Amino acid sequence: MKKIYILLSSVIITASVSAQDTFSICAVDSVTGQVGSAGATCITSSSTSAIIISDVHPNVGVIHTQSWWLAANQNYARTLMNSGYSPQQIIDSVTFYDAGSDSTIRQYGAVDLNGGSPRSAAFTGSNCYDYKNHITGPGYSVQGNILLGQQILDSMQSRYLNTPGSLACKLMAAMQGAKVVGADTRCLSYGISSYSAFLRVANPGDTPGNFFFDLTVNTYPGNNEPIDSLQIMFDNAGGCSAVGINETNVSSARELSAAFNSIDKTMNVFFGNNISAEGCELKLLDVSGKLLLAISIHSGKSRHSFPVRNYSKGIYLLDAVTLKSKKHYSVKVSIN
Secondary structure, three states: OOOOOEEOOOOOOOOEEOOOOOEEEEEEOOOOOOEEEEEEEOOOOOOOOHHHHEEEEOOOEEEEEEOOEEHHHHHHHHHHHHOOOOHHHHHHHHHHOOOOOOHHHOEEEEEEOHHHOOEEEEEEOOOOOOOOEEEEEOOEEEEEOOEOOHHHHHHHHHHHHHOOOOHHHHHHHHHHHOOOOOOEHHHHHHOOOOOEEEEEEEOOOOEOOEOOEEEEEEOOOOOOOHHHHHHHHHHHOOHHHOOOOOHHHHHHHHHEEEEEEOOOOEEEEEEOHHHHHHOEEEEEEOOOOOEEEEEEEOOOOOEEEEEOOOOOOEEEEEEEEEOOOOOEEEEEEEEO
């Protein structure tokens, strides 16, 4: 699918931007390998967009550096992710070595794919402006400051977790969860949630500046709701139907498939030649990315079964990483 890039306002990265960003979410999809980022702010500037805090690393993860944003901190965090550090290690290091010598005014969120076992971490400094907090889960992190209250973060998390479909669709739903007048309290008197909003999703093979989705809108000056504008842009760019099917997905379908046996409550898994020749580590995850089961499958086997009677009805993710070449295959499975 052709890459989508839409930009309504230029982004000027300055040395320091106060109180960036107000609410945001970063997340990864362990099945498709996509990584994504979305957020909004009420900074009243025609030249600064919320997207300044978004640092997307295709096939790796995402970092958000916000609240009294400093380019030096973001650049350092980027270097750490490129060097293979975990989200928690990145945040521990960037707070310890804060470029402005005051990590108490910073806020961070970070997630990574970690070979199909997503990780997340977040940090909210004690001197960030109230209301401030963060929420993390397997493969996602929601954070915000200068908020109307905890309900903004809770709504974003709920919309993200309970919306079916692609990563982009779930991120857009999370943003809709924050479309509340005064979500960023600085915008309360204007009757909108924020002034600037963005959404980005990168496929595994994307390169910086050339992402599958790269949408940003700046509605300042004026009282237009940027999340509504972002939704229109999202829908015009393909919306939830733009799932980004690529060769990785096709390869997974050829090499990995599964069927639920309702009689004996087992999952029957079938491996193609590449997996059966090498063996694999097989994982079962829920739709939020939480690891439920991990099994080592020895080479030579083209079929394996395991019991699933203890799991609720629903959609799950089946992930296989070959033991020798470390190739990654994932499919969605249903227990009913």
